[in-house]
Amino acid sequence: MWIYEKKLEYPVKVDTTNPALAQMIMEQFGGADGELAAGIRYLTQRFVMPTKESIATLTDIGTEELAHWEIIETLVWKLVKDAPVEKIKGTPFEAHFANHGRSPFPGNAAGHPWTAAYIQSKEDPITNLYEDMAAEQKARSTYEYLIQLSDDPGVTDTLKFLREREVVHFQRFGEALMGVQEYKDTKKYL
Amino acid sequence: MMENNNENYGKANTENLSYEDLLLEIQKLEFATVDLNLFLDTHPDNQMALNDYNMYTVELSKLKKEYRLRFGPFANFGSAPSKYPWQWVESPWPWEV
Amino acid sequence: MRYREDNIMDDNVMDNNIMNEQLLGTEESRLPKVIVVDQPYTDKFPLDEALKKGTLFPNLYDPYMVGKKY
Numbered sequence: 001m002w003i004y005e006k007k008l009e010y011p012v013k014v015d016t017t018n019p020a021l022a023q024m025i026m027e028q029f030g031g032a033d034g035e036l037a038a039g040i041r042y043l044t045q046r047f048v049m050p051t052k053e054s055i056a057t058l059t060d061i062g063t064e065e066l067a068h069w070e071i072i073e074t075l076v077w078k079l080v081k082d083a084p085v086e087k088i089k090g091t092p093f094e095a096h097f098a099n100h101g102r103s104p105f106p107g108n109a110a111g112h113p114w115t116a117a118y119i120q121s122k123e124d125p126i127t128n129l130y131e132d133m134a135a136e137q138k139a140r141s142t143y144e145y146l147i148q149l150s151d152d153p154g155v156t157d158t159l160k161f162l163r164e165r166e167v168v169h170f171q172r173f174g175e176a177l178m179g180v181q182e183y184k185d186t187k188k189y190l
Numbered sequence: 191m192m193e194n195n196n197e198n199y200g201k202a203n204t205e206n207l208s209y210e211d212l213l214l215e216i217q218k219l220e221f222a223t224v225d226l227n228l229f230l231d232t233h234p235d236n237q238m239a240l241n242d243y244n245m246y247t248v249e250l251s252k253l254k255k256e257y258r259l260r261f262g263p264f265a266n267f268g269s270a271p272s273k274y275p276w277q278w279v280e281s282p283w284p285w286e287v
Numbered sequence: 288m289r290y291r292e293d294n295i296m297d298d299n300v301m302d303n304n305i306m307n308e309q310l311l312g313t314e315e316s317r318l319p320k321v322i323v324v325d326q327p328y329t330d331k332f333p334l335d336e337a338l339k340k341g342t343l344f345p346n347l348y349d350p351y352m353v354g355k356k357y
């Protein structure tokens with residue numbers, strides 16, 4: 001069960017109004033390698049994990065990813081909430097505005113709505129953990145591209161935090177994989 | 191080598207901190223517990239990590255108590271009682287800070 | 288066969304932590320096997336630095352320099 005704390009995991013500061021940047025950051029809001037995909041993927045896969053450590057890891061990292069999803073939502077919102085229509089016209093955010101106004105919506109930078117086709121969950125925990133490690137690498141790379149695109153210091157700060165979390169999660173999934181492999185090898189000889 | 195234990199963290203006077211500054215102190219401590227929680231999930235037998243997690247958790251609950259006294263419940267669904275009228279609906283919400 | 292038990296930081300934390308080993312000669316070990324180096328519990332950043340950097344652990348910190356390709 002999830003309860004809600006009235007705070008973000010990171011103190012997000014946005015220094016500018018920038019609808020074009022907001023549109024790009026949406027890649028991590030509703031994109032294939034974004035935080036929503038990560039959270040849903042891990043929270044779905046945890047049911048077939050064979051060790052208590054791997055169940056806990058998927059549950060807790062999945063929960064943290066939803067907290068990151070909230071941070072991305074906040075970045076996008078802060079970048080557009082004060083943008084007059086004249087500042088939206090002619091930017092990639094204009095198409096989003098035509099559909100949603102300034103409201104956030106889970107789609108990627110190109111405007112495609114999020115889909116569960118972005119994730120996978122199989123009954124094989126080793127298969128799942130390799131996917132999770134790949135997912136963390138893809139997210140890290142995506143954050144690097146977004147950091148290159150950002151000219152807002154507060155946004156860049158937050159993106160760097162989120163990128164480092166992917167590095168840490170990658171290590172945790174790697175450790176979980178070692179544990180599950182060891183468990184599988186021990187079972188073989190029982 | 192454990193030079194930095196962050197042992198005195200949270201023991202400073204928090205009563206005069208603004209909403210934003212108190213929230214920041216909570217964010218710092220809670221983030222440390224998140225990173226330690228994830229480490230412990232794959233290293234449940236690490237005594238040092240567990241000691242640190244427990245130390246931070248105790249300090250964090252003091253900060254959250256401070257928050258609750260001044261601003262009402264920090265989390266929903268039975269985490270803490272509220273004064274009248276129902277405080278949970280109050281701003282600022284996280285994206286308004 | 289040589290593998291690293293320590294966790295020395297080079298340019299890329301990820302390269303250090305994943306090694307692809309080919310164990311030759313035994314029935315079990317014809318296939319490549321991925322090994323992830325376990326993170327030792329050593330130093331911690333001060334709390335304000337940890338939040339800014341995105342981790343409590345210096346041995347997992349992988350700073351990104353803009354312009355770095357990967």
